[in-house]
Amino acid sequence: MTDLINLRSVSAAYGKGQVLWDVALDMKAGEAATVLGRNGVGKTTLMKTIMGQLPVSGGYIYVNGEEVTAMGAYQRARAGIGFVPQGRHVFPHLTVSENLEVGLAALARKGFKGPRKVPDMVFDLFPKLTQIANRKAGVLSGGEQQQLAIGRALAGQPSLLLLDEPTEGIQPNIVQQIEDALLRVRTELGVAILIVEQNLDFAWSFAERYFVMQRGRIVKQGKTAEDSAADIAKLVHV
Amino acid sequence: MDAAFLTGQVFNGFSVASIYILAALGLALSFGLMRVINMAHGEILMVGSYLAYLTILFIPGPLGIFAAMLVAFIGAGLLGAGLEAALVSKLTARPLDTLLATWGVSLILQQGARDVFGATGVSVTAPAWLDGAITIGALPLPAARLFIMAVAVAVLGGLALFLRMTRVGLLVRAVNQDRATASAMGVNVRQVDAFIFGLGAGVAGIGGVVLALLGPVTPNVGQSYIVTAFLVVVLGGLGSMIGTTIAAVMIGLVMALAQIFVDVSFAQVLTLLFVVLFLQFRPQGVIAIRSRALDAE
Ligand SMILES: Nc1ncnc2c1ncn2[C@@H]1O[C@H](COP(=O)(O)OP(=O)(O)OP(=O)(O)O)[C@@H](O)[C@H]1O
Ligand SMILES: [Mg+2]
Numbered sequence: 453m454t455d456l457i458n459l460r461s462v463s464a465a466y467g468k469g470q471v472l473w474d475v476a477l478d479m480k481a482g483e484a485a486t487v488l489g490r491n492g493v494g495k496t497t498l499m500k501t502i503m504g505q506l507p508v509s510g511g512y513i514y515v516n517g518e519e520v521t522a523m524g525a526y527q528r529a530r531a532g533i534g535f536v537p538q539g540r541h542v543f544p545h546l547t548v549s550e551n552l553e554v555g556l557a558a559l560a561r562k563g564f565k566g567p568r569k570v571p572d573m574v575f576d577l578f579p580k581l582t583q584i585a586n587r588k589a590g591v592l593s594g595g596e597q598q599q600l601a602i603g604r605a606l607a608g609q610p611s612l613l614l615l616d617e618p619t620e621g622i623q624p625n626i627v628q629q630i631e632d633a634l635l636r637v638r639t640e641l642g643v644a645i646l647i648v649e650q651n652l653d654f655a656w657s658f659a660e661r662y663f664v665m666q667r668g669r670i671v672k673q674g675k676t677a678e679d680s681a682a683d684i685a686k687l688v689h690v
Numbered sequence: 691m692d693a694a695f696l697t698g699q700v701f702n703g704f705s706v707a708s709i710y711i712l713a714a715l716g717l718a719l720s721f722g723l724m725r726v727i728n729m730a731h732g733e734i735l736m737v738g739s740y741l742a743y744l745t746i747l748f749i750p751g752p753l754g755i756f757a758a759m760l761v762a763f764i765g766a767g768l769l770g771a772g773l774e775a776a777l778v779s780k781l782t783a784r785p786l787d788t789l790l791a792t793w794g795v796s797l798i799l800q801q802g803a804r805d806v807f808g809a810t811g812v813s814v815t816a817p818a819w820l821d822g823a824i825t826i827g828a829l830p831l832p833a834a835r836l837f838i839m840a841v842a843v844a845v846l847g848g849l850a851l852f853l854r855m856t857r858v859g860l861l862v863r864a865v866n867q868d869r870a871t872a873s874a875m876g877v878n879v880r881q882v883d884a885f886i887f888g889l890g891a892g893v894a895g896i897g898g899v900v901l902a903l904l905g906p907v908t909p910n911v912g913q914s915y916i917v918t919a920f921l922v923v924v925l926g927g928l929g930s931m932i933g934t935t936i937a938a939v940m941i942g943l944v945m946a947l948a949q950i951f952v953d954v955s956f957a958q959v960l961t962l963l964f965v966v967l968f969l970q971f972r973p974q975g976v977i978a979i980r981s982r983a984l985d986a987e
Binding site: 503504505512514525532535540541543544546550553554555556557558559560588604605608669 | 852857859861867868870871872873875876877878879880895926
């Protein structure tokens with residue numbers, strides 16, 4: 453089976469400052485994986501590079517066996533990558549339903565036949581979004597914005613969802629809701645998920661594979677079932 | 691100085707402001723979205739004026755002016771879209787190069803107009819129904835100037851509706867607010883850029899038609915308005931539509947009221963002074979648009 457996503461010795465830089473070094477990463481359809489690492493090791497940079505918001509300075513990226521290295525973010529979104537960026541990045545002056553509607557732009561992909569509307573599943577996962585549909589995203593609480601950001605990415609019906617610290621700075625009861633929703637996205641929609649997460653307990657129980665980053669490199673990867681979270685925690689916090 | 695005279699100048703201020711709105715909107719839209727300055731924008735206005743001249747040659751009569759606006763909107767819009775595709779899109783993130791390249795285009799267009807239509811200028815015969823004046827109280831208001839104001843209001847309303855109510859308008863607003871994220875949601879931001887550039891040029895084309903009602907059309911006609919249009923964009927807050935409109939009205943009024951006391955060129959100096967002083971106290975302009983991430987798509 454071809455990999456859903458495959459990175460081969462990818463490097464990336466902001467101007468002259470190289471941040472990613474020789475990163476290799478692969479995932480199969482429907483898999484869940486987590487990227488672990490302390491602040492500033494390049495997790496967000498990795499996500500932006502996979503999304504295509506940041507061009508690679510070396511290496512190759514494949515989606516479903518097709519090379520996407522030279523493609524812009526919008527083409528990768530249309531190839532089936534959904535993105536929930538760190539800091540949520542909802543469109544502040546658009547309403548909740550307008551934000552979701554922008555997410556539909558990713559459906560402009562070859563062979564997409566279904567209706568161009570936000571799937572009911574999104575409102576089923578996050579009932580709150582129905583109640584606040586007409587409010588401007590900029591005035592919402594962090595938790596509401598996070599639900600919106602995930603809903604917006606799901607509106608594009610991705611086959612891989614990238615999540616960059618979706619529970620950062622969010623109150624605990626909403627964190628629980630978000631984690632439950634992500635489990636349902638996996639099991640009910642079969643969407644593969646690559647998640648950057650500081651909460652090691654959740655990451656470990658959620659993902660079947662992990663990647664540990666240090667200073668722009670993946671220094672260890674494996675299966676969560678085969679390794680101990682405590683050992684990995686030591687590696688993450690060096 | 692009597693009240694009627696003062697009211698008349700205020701009216702003039704609004705009608706001049708209407709022209710500035712039409713001239714500045716396109717600049718503001720594309721600056722807001724792409725952070726590019728199009729030095730050829732004045733010549734797009736000029737092309738609109740000549741298109742009005744040609745259209746009215748072929749379609750005289752009372753409705754010719756509406757045909758001229760349609761032709762100028764489409765013609766100037768296509769010219770703008772072509773300019774974006776051939777030049778501006780190739781120079782993204784190189785603002786100085788864009789400035790120089792579009793300046794070059796402006797010179798080419800001016801010379802082109804000189805070669806085709808001559809340097810002396812041509813006149814557009816306004817339809818008869820624009821000749822008279824409508825008298826309100828003791829005040830005769832020239833129909834042509836009322837018409838110009840109506841056109842500006844219609845264009846503003848049309849644009850606002852378009853941005854609020856259509857799907858493309860939604861994508862434009864999304865790109866304007868957060869370019870990188872819009873792109874990650876599947877929005878082809880380059881296409882949105884080209885579209886807005888073309889739309890802004892189309893609006894300038896309509897502005898050119900309106901200019902042709904006020905005086906002869908020369909190859910330099912765009913130059914006389916473009917400097918003030920840039921002032922309007924800066925004063926308005928660099929990219930906001932409401933800010934641009936308010937700024938145009940402010941500048942139009944300052945210009946018209948200053949002309950009660952001094953001649954035109956000194957009024958222009960006073961206007962510039964006004965803008966400089968205003969920006970001293972409010973550097974972000976009338977409406978501050980949120981800072982937008984300029985990072986990669
Ligand atoms: N836009 C940028 N321009 C220049 N350098 C940047 C930029 N963004 C990040 N960096 C640098 O790249 C490195 C990796 O940053 P990145 O945001 O990818 O880390 P991270 O692992 O996501 O951190 P965090 O856990 O704090 O989110 C850091 O040294 C950071 O300073
Ligand atoms: Mg990060």
